[in-house]
Every structure is written in structure tokens, then in C-alpha cells.
Amino acid sequence: MSVFYVLALAGAAFVLSPLAVALFDRRAGYPIALTYVAAAVILFRKMPQILNGNAETFRQVWVKSFVAPGMDAAFAVRADALSAFFALLALCVGAVVFTYSAAYLHKGRGHGNGNFYVIMSGFMLSVLLLVLADDVALLFIAWELVSIGSFLLIARAGSGGEAGSYRTLILTFTGGLFLLIALAASATAAGTTSLSGILDSQFWVQRPMLATALAVLFALAAFTKSAQLPFHFWLPEAMAAATPVSAFLHAAAVVKAGIYLLLRFSTVFHDNHVWNVMLIAVGMTTAVMASLFAIQKTDLKKLTAYSTVSHLGWIVATIGVGTPFAFAAALVHTAAHALFKSSLFMLIGVIDHQAGSRDVRRLGPLVARMPFTFGSVMFGVLSMAAVPPMLGFVSKEGMLEAFEEAPLPHAGVVILLLAAGIGAVLTMTYSARLVLGAFVDGPRDMSEVKEAPVSLWLPAALPGVLSLPAVFFLGAFDEPLDAMVGAVTSTPHVHLALWHGVTVPLMISVTVLIVGGIGVLLRRHLYALVDEHEFLPFSGNSLLQRMLKVLDRWGRVCARMAASYSPSRHMTYPLLVVLALAAAVAVGPGIDGVAAAPRIAGQEQFGDAVALLIIALATVGIVMTRNRMFAVILLGVIGVGVTWQILLLGAPDVALTQFMVELLVVVVMMLVIRFQPASFKQSGKKRTLVTASLAVGMGFAAFGAVWFLMGRNERPELAMWYLNNAPEISGGDNIVNTILVEFRALDTMGELTVLGMAGVVIAAVVGSIPRHPFERGTNPPTWGLSGINSIPMMQLIRVLIPVLLLLSVMIFFRGHNSPGGGFIAALVAGAALMLNYLARPTDGPVLGKSVPLLLTGVGVLVALATGFAGMFHGSFLYAIHGHVLGEHLSSSMMFDVGVFMAVIGMLSLGINSLGGHQRPGAERDLLPFARDGRNPLPAHPVEEYRPHGYADSDGRHGARSLNGAQVRVSDDTPGHDADARSVK
Helix, strand or coil: CCHHHHHHHHHHHHHHHHHHHHHHHHHHHHHHHHHCCCCCHHHCCCCCHCCCCCCCEEEEEEEEECCCHHEEEEEEEECCHHHHHHHHHHHHHHHHHHHHHHHHEEEEEEHHHHHHHHHHHHHHHHHHHHHHEEEEEHHHHHHHHHHHHHHHHHCCCCCCHHHHHHHHHHHHHHHHHHHHHHHHHHHHHHHCCCCHHHHHCCHHHCCCHHHCCCCCCCHHHHHHCCCCCCCCCCHHHHCCCCCCCCCHHHHCCCHHHHHHHHHHHHHCCCCCCCHEEEEEEEEHHHHHHHHHHHHHCEEEHCCCCCHHHHHHHHHHHHHHHCCCCHHHHHHHHHHHHHHHHHHHHHHHHHHHHCCCCCECCCCCCCCCCCHHHHHHHHHHHHHHCCCCCCHHHHHHHHHHHCCEEECCCCHHHHHHHHHHHHHHHHHHHHHCCCCHHHHHHCCCCCCCCCCCCHHHHHHHHHHHHHHHHHHHHHHHHHHHHHHHHHHHCCCCCCCCCCCCCCCHHHHHHHHHHHHHHHHHHHHHHHHHHCCCCCCCCHHHHHHHHHHHHHHHHHHHHHHHHCCCCHHHHHHHHHHHHHHHHHHHHHHCCCCCCCCCCCCCCCCCCCCHHHHHHHHHHHHHHHCCCCHHHHHHEEEEEHHHHHHHHHHHCCCCHHHHHHHHHHHHHHHHHHHHCCEEECCCCCCCCCHHHHHHHHHHHHHHHHHHHHHHHHHCCCCCCHHHHHHHHHHHHHCCCCCHHHHHHHHCCHHHHHHHHHHHHHHHHHHHHHHHHCCCCCCCCCCCCCCHHHHCCCCCHHHHHHHHHHHHHHHHHHHHHHCCCCCCCCHHHHHHHHHHHHHHHHCCCCCCCCCCCCCHHHHHHHHHHHHHHHHHHHHHHHCCCCEEEEEEEEEEEEEEHHHHHHHHHHHHHHHHHHHHHHHHHEEEEEEECCCCCCCCCCCCCCCCEEEEEECCCCCCCCCCCCEEEEECEHHHHHCCCCCCEEEECCCC
């Protein structure tokens, strides 16, 4: 449970961070940092047990699979030696960064301190979930949360970070797609979603081609996070973010997520030659090129960012070697890099904070003005440049020694070591530019600059300073390092030390120090050679821009297919695709298990002919009519015919749903066509011929599909499983409903969420349209006699609406054992709402303006709450059964309540949006009832009303009166004044 407590503390820091900011402002970093220290202490106390091979685990199933038990999706976390190392790295560096932030950020709540701490603490939680996840679903979710977190942290920098944040999101989400494909394929092949179970599976050996393809996908996913070529350019652009963000992202968070993924899957890929060569080649190329780019940078943060890319390339290449010693060397350099890089980023922030710049061309001799900051920077720079006796020197020596064991030909090993030597020389060069450019070489007068407060430079200096004393206790790290490597592959015996004798790595290091020292002396000439020089004809940024332009052009081409208000334009291409698929099936080898000509005696029924006749006659009527309203009515008739056919096939649930949907859709379509001309536009002969051809083709395609698919007369295995097991498991005989709200409730949950989002979209889109776009030739929202016309309906709904509501309740409660359920019940209740709207003499909302959205939102939340209640029984949305007063009840009924509320919300939202806006003055156009209800027709004149298309016998608009009641009608014909006439 300790690993759960670690995540719980991180989650508490995230949830309570707004309160901390409200109480302490920028100093909220202190209590949040203490929370992470407490979490690190809990995990550290468990390290002896973890290092002995007893991993800390926590598992709670949240989606249970009845058909394939191994595919349960679970909130499963596991802290073995490897994941605990990365979690401690994130917690410790994060605690230092949050402490630093408390002094670095501006005072006052108006500077965005609240959203900074919220996003940063959420980001920390995501990183911990990623490295501790033992379920591929949780791993992928955490991976994407890390991407979103980095995007938000960069984007909050304002306009300076906008472009970089979008590029970061594009690249890391691309890696997320690679990871999703790889994880899904791995879980399917292994038959489990457990990460440890997947890594222990035998399919990696039994299916080498699949393993190699997955190796490429996992590597590409990791490359996007760890900023390897050609995905490297997002990381320097992330420098627009605040300094604490850079320190955390580059030292222990996003970039280390990619390293963790590579190490974790090295368990199965360490001896895969494609994996080895890919990681070594990409990693070392990145290391050399990024170090060369770093020398060119005059901005200290960008220089340090490219150095991060370079060091990540070293680590990736070392992991690619694939030996246990190489993994140990990669882990040591991961720790060393986290220490000196987090320190350097924060110290650069200190320089910027005090001197007002971080450009070496605008700085000056700060060494005398900021001695403590200078000394702190020296610790980090010496470790980064691998100068003995710093920890960076030990880790670099280990990586060079690992390169000697690379699975390459002898010439390849020599080239690799030579490239590593060049990269090390360049590392010394940019390290010198960082420290000398910031404190020695600059031209500016620094007399006004003062040393930073201790609260600012001390937390920044701490990680880098630790690079020196750690060297004197290297022996204490041997056992933990063995355990970490043992979590990946066979355990080596690693002995860390400053001196291993005269070896090839030592000779390379000595040469690097000599050549690098000469380069430092000649640095001005060297900088003149590389500054403003383009080493490549393109950049990663330009490649991404070109790719986005190509995709934009392709998107415009695709958009032209539907760039029209004409429904036929939207339908043409999908219909052509269906016809192409039908033709391919017709000329192809056929479908397994489908008879070529299934003529089964006794299948035909008399009712089938009735359904066919209804559908055929209505279809012919739609084709021939030009009246929109008549076409909508006939479309509803077709729906009734289809409902009848479904009922004959023995599916009353589906039939009842279909029937209610048809009724409601007809009314909704009536609300829509009021905004359109009464008649369809006459089509030309060419268009008629094309659409007729498509229609005939679709008819043959549908006929062929039915003809062939009717050859499948046996129920599939899954259907039989539901038929045989569902009643016993669920306690309900209505298998269709129990599948929807119990066995596959997650599907329904997803559909419910989509329904809610659709409601928001409907409200937004319809709300953006002018409320009364009625033009001449269209039907107005009200007619002069609508009050009288609505009287029969108003009398009918007094009886009908209570009956429908009672029927809705009955259908809801019987859904577990008989045809019914929440969705159908909601449609019946929606019919009551629709009748209530139709009975009104004028437009108006059927429910309050905010009620539909409230119903939809609460419905989704109720369904979610039901799902979380199931967690107490082992799975999200698990159906909890029981008996109350002898009646069988289950939590799936509450889930159905959520469905019911959301559907009602959607229907009422549709009515309110399309028919809920009353035209100004429309209430005066009616013939209202007297208040006593005895005289429905008033004896006083009614206010002016101008109905479209209404004219007197002489062609002019005039007045009408009923029972002596005078109705004034305006004459909008030019030259005629409005008049009034009384008809007795």
C-alpha cells in the first residue's frame, strides 16, 4: 500500500494547491514541496524491501472483462527498483523545484501563481503515475497527461510560448499514437493488460517479426518524449516556459519519461538487433548534433536545453547497447544529469532574475558580483562537462565502457567511440561557453547587479553541489544499482569508482580534457566559426511546418467534398464508398461462413409483405413529392414500416426504440423545415440521373448484403455466451438491456458522454443562428388561428401526458426483465414533452433555459457515480445486486437513471433550440382565452399581425373578424395603408 500512499500524497498536493496559493501566495511551493518530501520518505523507507525483489503493488480493477479475464483494465501500480528510482528522482527534484519556485515567482495572486502550482502539481502526479503504472491503459493515460501537462506549462508563458507549446503537443501526441498502437498490440498478443504480465509473455520470442515491429513503435514513442532526432526541436522551444518549469521538465519529468519507457521495454528488446542499432545510431547522432547546436546558442536557457538533448542522446545510445552494464551506466548518468541539469536551469533563472538577461552578449563579469551563484554554476558545469572528480565524470566513463560492448562490428564500435569522443569535446566547449559567457566574457557593466537572496540561489545550487560528495560514497550505490538493472534484465555486479585503471575510456577522457582545454583557450575563434552558421539545409521546425502545410492542403481537398449546404453533396462520397465495397465483395472470394444463395423455406411471413408494401409506397411518395412537409411525414411512415419489420423479427426492444425515435424525429424535422421553403427546388435532369443511379446502386448493395448475410443462420459464440450466462449473472431476463447497462456499460457510458457533448454542440450551433430567420416563402412560427387549432390538443394532453409519464415509469422499471429500460423510457417521456410543446398555440421553451443542460450533465454524473460505486466490488461500472421489499434491484438501475436524464435533457434541448424562441409580439397575434375560460374569442380588436402569404380577395392584405372580433392585418403593399374591416 505504500505506493498508493505516495500517489495519494501527490494527488492531495494537486487538489489542495489552489487552497495553498490562496493562503500562502507564491510561498505555496513550500508546503507542496514538503508533501513531496513526505512521499519520497515513504517510498525510501520501502527501498530495502524493494531492492530485495519484493515490489510494492496496488491493484484495483475498474473495468472487468467477463469474456477475457486477463484483459481487465485496472488501476494497477507497482514500485520495483526501476520505477521506484524514477519516482524518487521526480519527487526529490520536484521538491527542490517547488522550493525554488516559492522564491522565484512574483508576489501577488495576479501573476498566475495559482494556475502554475495547479498545473505543476498535476504534472508531478502524471509523471508518478507513468513510472509506477503496471497496467497499459493507466500507462497510456499517464503518458498523455504528461503531454498535456507540458503543453499547458509552456503555453502559460503567453505569446512567447504559444508556437512552441503547439509543436510540443503535436510531437508528443504523435508519440502517444505510436505508444497506443504498440501497447494495444502487445496486450492483445499477451492476453493481458498487465505491464509486468506483457513483459513476461512468451510471444516476444515466439513471434519475432511482431516483436521487431513493436520495438520500432516503442522506440519512436520514446524518441518524441526524450527529444531525439528528428523530434528534438520541441525541447529548446519549451524554453519559453518559466525557469522552474524548464528545470523540472528537462531534469526529471518529460524527457525522463522516454528514458523510462526505453529501459522498461529493454527487458524484451535488449537483444533485438533492430532495437540496438536504432537506439545507438539515433542516440549518438543526437548527442553530437545537439552539442554542436548548443555551442551556437547565446541564450543560456537554449544552450542548456540543447545540452539536455545531447545528454539524452548519450543515455539512449547507452540503453541501445543492451548489456546489463550498459543499463547500469545509463541509470547512473540519468541520476547525474538530473542533478546538474536541474541545478543549472534554476541557476540560469537566478542570473536572469538578478541581471535582467540571460544572453551572453548582454551579460558581463558577474563573477565578482554574484560569487555564490558562480560557485554553484561551476559545480553543475564541471559535472556536465565530465571533469573529475564529479559524478558526471563517473557516469560518462561508464557509458564509454559500455560502448565497447556494443552489438556492432569492430569498425562500428570504433566509429561509436570516436563519435562519443567528439561529442565529449563539444560538451566541454558549450559548458565553457555557459559559465564563461555568463560570468567572465560579457561586455556589459555589472556594477549594479547584486547577489541573489539565499532563498533563491541555495535551492538552485543544492542538486549540482551534490554531484561532488556523491562521488565519495559510490560504493553505497552498487547494490541499489544492481537491483535496478535486475528489474530490466539479468543482474550484473556493478562497482562504481573514480579509478578503474588505464582503460580505453580513460584515454578518451584524457584526450577530451586536453582538446577541450585548448578549445576553451581558443573559444572566441571557435565561436566565430559556428555562430550564425547553418549546419543543415533544414531544421526540425521547418520539417514540421512543411508537414503541417501538406496536411492542411490535404484537409482542404477533403473539405471540398462536403463544402456545401446540400445534403446530396455530403452523401455522395459515402455512398460511392459503400458501392465500391459492395462491388469488391461481389467480385471477391466471398465471406467465410456466408452462403452464396440462401433460400431458406419457411422464412417468409405475410407481415413481411405488409412491411415491404408500407416502405415501398412511402419511398415512392418521397421521390415524387416536392412538398417538404409531406416528405417528412412519408419518412416517418417508412420508419413505421421498418419498426413493423423489426417487431416481426422478434426484437421488441429495438422495435419500440425505433418507433419512438421515428415519432420524435418527425417532429424535430418539422421544426427544422419551418425555416426552409415549403417545396423542394426542382432538380435538373443531370442531377436527377446521377442521384437516381446512386439510389439504385445503394438499393442493390443493400439487397446483396441482406442476401449474403442471411446465410449466417447460427448465432456466434459470443451471442450464445450472453444467452447462456447473462440471466444468471445479472438476474435479468432482458439480455439486450443487461448487455447495455451491465456487461458493456462502458460502451453505453461512452455513448452517454458523446450525447452530452452533442447537446453542448447543439446549444452552441443553434444559439449562433439568428433566432427568427423566417423569410417570405417560409412558414412562420405561429398562425393567426393557432390558439383555436391547439384547443383539441390541449384537451387531449390533459389525459395523454399523465398516461405517457406513467407508461415511461413502467417501461423503466420493467427493463431488467422485459422490453424496456432507461433509454426507451426517456423516449416515451420525451414524447410527452413533445406533445406538450405541440399543444401550445405559440413557440416557447418546453423546459427552463438551463434545465436541459442541467439534466444532461447530472445524468452523465449519475452514470459516472454508479461506475465508481462499482469500484468497491472490483470493477468500474460493476453491477451491484440486491433485494428491497422482495424486489430485485441493482446499481445498473441508477446507471439507467443517468441515461434517462441525459436523453430527456437532449430532447428538451432540441425542442428549446429549434422551437423555443417566441417571435417578439407573437403572443399578441393569438386569440387568447378569456381568463374565466368561458369565452375563448375576445370582443376587442387584436393587435397588428402580418402573416406571410396572407391576402384578401383582391390580393391585398386585409382584416378578418370572427364573431365580431376585429383582427387588424397590415397591408405591406406599397401605397396602401393598413385598414380594418368588420365582418358580422
